[in-house]
Amino acid sequence: EALIDEITDKMERDLILLGATAVEDKLQNGVPECIDKLAQAGIKIWVLTGDKMETAINIGFASSLLRQEMKQIIINLETPHIKSLEKSGIKDEIELASRESVVKQIEEGRALLAASGASSEAFALIIDGKSLTYALEDEIKKTFLDLATGCASVICCRSSPKQKALVTRLVKSGTGKTTLAIGDGANDVGMLQEADIGVGISGVEGMQAVMSSDIAIAQFRYLERLLLVHGHWCYSRISSMICYFFYKNITFGVTIFLYEAYTSFSAQPAYNDWFLSLFNVFFSSLPVIALGVFDQDVSARFCYKFPLLYQEGVQNILFSWKRIIGWMFNGFISALAIFFLCKESLKHQLFDPNGKTAGWEVLGGTMYTCIVWVVNLQMALSISYFTWIQHIVIWGSIALWYIFLMIYGAMSPSFSTDAYMVFLEALAPAPSYWLTTLFVMIFALIPYFIYKSVQMRFFPVYHQMIQWIRYEGHSNDPEFVEMVRQRSIRPTTVGYTARRAASVRREDRFYDQFHNDLVAF
Amino acid sequence: MMEVEGSNTSMNRSPQSSFVRSKALYQFKQQKLPACKPVLTPTSVITVFMLMGFVFIPIGFVTLRASRDAIEIVDRYDVECIPEEYRTNKLSYITDSSILKNCTRYLKVQKFMKAPIFIYYQLDNYYQNHRRYVKSRSDQQLLHGQEYSHTSACEPEESSNGLPIVPCGLIAWSMFNDTFTFTRESAKLKVSRSNIAWKSDREHKFGKDVYPFNFQNGSLIGGAKLDPKVPLSDQEDFIVWMRAAALLSFRKLYGRIEEDLEPGNVVVVNLMNNYNTYSFSGQKKLILSTSSWLGGRNDFLGITYLVVGASSIIISIIFMLLHLKNPRPYGDNSWNKKSLSS
Numbered sequence: 001e002a003l004i005d006e007i008t009d010k011m012e013r014d015l016i017l018l019g020a021t022a023v024e025d026k027l028q029n030g031v032p033e034c035i036d037k038l039a040q041a042g043i044k045i046w047v048l049t050g051d052k053m054e055t056a057i058n059i060g061f062a063s064s065l066l067r068q069e070m071k072q073i074i075i076n077l078e079t080p081h082i083k084s085l086e087k088s089g090i091k092d093e094i095e096l097a098s099r100e101s102v103v104k105q106i107e108e109g110r111a112l113l114a115a116s117g118a119s120s121e122a123f124a125l126i127i128d129g130k131s132l133t134y135a136l137e138d139e140i141k142k143t144f145l146d147l148a149t150g151c152a153s154v155i156c157c158r159s160s161p162k163q164k165a166l167v168t169r170l171v172k173s174g175t176g177k178t179t180l181a182i183g184d185g186a187n188d189v190g191m192l193q194e195a196d197i198g199v200g201i202s203g204v205e206g207m208q209a210v211m212s213s214d215i216a217i218a219q220f221r222y223l224e225r226l227l228l229v230h231g232h233w234c235y236s237r238i239s240s241m242i243c244y245f246f247y248k249n250i251t252f253g254v255t256i257f258l259y260e261a262y263t264s265f266s267a268q269p270a271y272n273d274w275f276l277s278l279f280n281v282f283f284s285s286l287p288v289i290a291l292g293v294f295d296q297d298v299s300a301r302f303c304y305k306f307p308l309l310y311q312e313g314v315q316n317i318l319f320s321w322k323r324i325i326g327w328m329f330n331g332f333i334s335a336l337a338i339f340f341l342c343k344e345s346l347k348h349q350l351f352d353p354n355g356k357t358a359g360w361e362v363l364g365g366t367m368y369t370c371i372v373w374v375v376n377l378q379m380a381l382s383i384s385y386f387t388w389i390q391h392i393v394i395w396g397s398i399a400l401w402y403i404f405l406m407i408y409g410a411m412s413p414s415f416s417t418d419a420y421m422v423f424l425e426a427l428a429p430a431p432s433y434w435l436t437t438l439f440v441m442i443f444a445l446i447p448y449f450i451y452k453s454v455q456m457r458f459f460p461v462y463h464q465m466i467q468w469i470r471y472e473g474h475s476n477d478p479e480f481v482e483m484v485r486q487r488s489i490r491p492t493t494v495g496y497t498a499r500r501a502a503s504v505r506r507e508d509r510f511y512d513q514f515h516n517d518l519v520a521f
Numbered sequence: 522m523m524e525v526e527g528s529n530t531s532m533n534r535s536p537q538s539s540f541v542r543s544k545a546l547y548q549f550k551q552q553k554l555p556a557c558k559p560v561l562t563p564t565s566v567i568t569v570f571m572l573m574g575f576v577f578i579p580i581g582f583v584t585l586r587a588s589r590d591a592i593e594i595v596d597r598y599d600v601e602c603i604p605e606e607y608r609t610n611k612l613s614y615i616t617d618s619s620i621l622k623n624c625t626r627y628l629k630v631q632k633f634m635k636a637p638i639f640i641y642y643q644l645d646n647y648y649q650n651h652r653r654y655v656k657s658r659s660d661q662q663l664l665h666g667q668e669y670s671h672t673s674a675c676e677p678e679e680s681s682n683g684l685p686i687v688p689c690g691l692i693a694w695s696m697f698n699d700t701f702t703f704t705r706e707s708a709k710l711k712v713s714r715s716n717i718a719w720k721s722d723r724e725h726k727f728g729k730d731v732y733p734f735n736f737q738n739g740s741l742i743g744g745a746k747l748d749p750k751v752p753l754s755d756q757e758d759f760i761v762w763m764r765a766a767a768l769l770s771f772r773k774l775y776g777r778i779e780e781d782l783e784p785g786n787v788v789v790v791n792l793m794n795n796y797n798t799y800s801f802s803g804q805k806k807l808i809l810s811t812s813s814w815l816g817g818r819n820d821f822l823g824i825t826y827l828v829v830g831a832s833s834i835i836i837s838i839i840f841m842l843l844h845l846k847n848p849r850p851y852g853d854n855s856w857n858k859k860s861l862s863s
Binding site for chain 2: 351456
């Protein structure tokens with residue numbers, strides 16, 4: 001060592017400095033914007049990294065997780081007392097002292113948090129790996145979690161992969177909320193597997209993260225689209241789809257049940273066997289699938305513009321019990337309307353000018369036609385996004401029913417038994433059949449139509465508000481948009497929007513102070 | 522030369538079409554398909570209700586008028602057609618095959634009834650739609666006769682005295698057997714008993730060479746006897762009866778009067794009160810009805826069209842008033858207030 005130093009000292013003399021180079025591990029593109037949007041959507045963001053504390057704090061500032069006026073609560077074991085103990089090397093003493101120090105720092109942090117109360121002063125917690133080992137112990141972890149959830153952002157530096165997983169588990173089980181972990185290296189695998197949703201970023205550091213994740217994306221900023229657009233769409237689609245499934249099956253089943261009251265509950269179905277089997281296959285399945293796969297209640301552009309839409313999913317607005325029971329009730333009253341209207345209008349009088357009376361097949365055929373119409377028109381009423389796909393499946397299902405009636409009716413009587421020629425011979429030539437169908441299908445939808453128009457006009461839900469904004473053309477009016485956004489009560493404390501808002505607040509305070517001084521003067 | 526040109530043109534065309542196709546595919550995969558996104562504005566709601574009102578009310582009037590045009594005479598005869606001495610013990614009267622059960626009814630015509638006038642018999646409290654009853658038939662046997670022997674669905678009316686019954690089953694066994702003859706001023710009215718069943722039944726479901734065999738030979742007589750010399754496809758009463766009714770009160774076509782009936786006419790009906798509905802307190806009625814373009818007399822559809830049409834106009838007016846009175850708030854965000862406490 002020393003000899004080499006001597007020789008380099010001799011050689012490196014009278015050199016001309018040409019320049020200096022540095023290597024910067026840059027943040028990916030779009031990370032600050034992404035974090036800002038996610039914070040506006042009400043998502044809390046923690047950073048678990050293996051870097052040292054200064055690097056982590058710099059990254060925090062670069063990505064707007066930390067702001068200048070945020071109070072930083074730093075928990076580390078760099079006090080001279082502990083350093084000297086470490087030098088001495090007595091394990092038990094080090095542990096005792098370290099634990100004590102960590103607990104004390106956590107308590108101080110919590111006191112600080114409690115003291116600030118409801119003011120908009122945001123706190124940031126920065127804790128390093130060594131302290132984390134003590135903070136994650138069973139007795140202390142609850143207080144640590146309280147402190148961490150009270151802060152606007154949390155940065156854990158120098159954390160080992162095991163600690164990342166433990167922190168994720170702590171948050172998951174301690175708060176009971178859904179956690180999403182995103183990472184790109186092999187050291188994030190534990191965290192990705194532990195979280196409810198693991199997102200792996202494929203690329204620079206290899207594919208280990210991708211292989212152990214639930215979803216793989218290429219860059220961090222795609223997380224924004226994943227959550228705000230696809231997350232919201234997925235939630236809205238699935239909740240609509242499930243509610244609609246219940247609705248259409250209840251509509252169908254309750255008519256059969258009501259008919260049983262007139263057959264002395266002998267289990268005689270109201271419809272031909274094949275009608276029963278094919279209801280959920282041909283005549284009402286494709287529209288629901290199209291709803292569950294393609295529906296967009298708000299377009300992608302607006303999902304970005306109004307990140308708070310994401311909270312609809314978090315707070316389970318669209319799949320509340322009220323909505324589920326409401327749809328079931330809608331199915332029930334539709335079935336009541338269909339059954340009693342068909343029964344009364346096809347009673348025992350002759351139903352066509354040739355003297356035929358309405359037998360079992362005619363009543364069944366009419367009711368089934370009404371059900372197919374009502375169920376499909378209900379779908380057309382409840383979605384607000386029509387591409388050629390939706391048009392084909394909705395109107396196609398209805399057309400398919402008539403085609404099926406004709407084809408099935410034309411098959412030999414040994415196969416089609418009682419549905420033989422029922423449409424062509426009895427139903428189609430009878431004007432009362434068409435009039436009854438028209439009336440029932442409109443009447444059964446009136447309650448929902450009234451409900452939806454009242455809701456849309458007087459009590460719109462958040463995504464319906466956004467539909468209004470788009471419809472009225474105010475989407476590019478920043479003031480309008482801001483006013484709508486401002487009605488959210490959740491204050492954002494992280495991200496550059498918050499930084500700008502905080503600086504505006506600071507300026508306002510300054511001007512107030514200035515004016516006060518002037519007035520005092 | 523020609524070949525090269527041909528391939529050139531085909532090469533020129535395919536990038537175009539493949540571009541269009543790949544653009545459509547791109548739109549599909551990126552979920553950016555051109556879409557129509559209707560919003561339920563108050564204007565459209567009011568328009569829809571108004572339209573509904575203005576379409577339904579005329580339809581309602583037309584339908585009601587058509588229903589009123591059809592004239593109906595209803596006469597319940599099962600109680601009064603039992604002679605006085607048997608009123609307390611109806612069952613013994615009806616099951617006694619030695620008593621002649623004829624009965625005379627007088628139907629007074631109030632309004633002009635134009636031919637053809639349809640004759641129906643109506644049965645009430647009769648569950649012809651009971652599952653066990655509906656299953657108790659064999660369609661194959663009706664089509665093919667005795668050759669078809671898998672008639673176990675017809676139990677217990679499958680065979681009697683060791684011989685198969687054609688047609689088998691409870692529906693056939695319980696066939697209606699009251700008969701009616703109509704006279705007006707001692708002249709018999711022309712009644713047509715043919716062409717009362719569905720055409721597809723006559724031609725495709727009941728065999729042309731299937732004859733009733735061993736029918737109603739058992740100890741329990743359920744209803745009518747069939748003429749064993751007439752093939753099933755010509756036994757129209759039987760075919761009409763075999764079509765299961767929907768509800769517990771139903772009518773079946775008996776025949777047609779091919780003459781007009783003037784107001785003031787009295788139609789004398791001589792009927793044979795054979796059918797036993799007394800054991801289950803059923804009711805029997807005789808109906809004479811004309812038909813309009815819509816069908817028979819049933820005011821229900823017309824009235825409901827009118828009522829719904831009128832209410833939809835009222836609803837649209839109410840909605841318009843409410844809409845003009847209250848300015849629209851920019852949405853209700855109270856659901857998000859919860860987040861403060863969390």
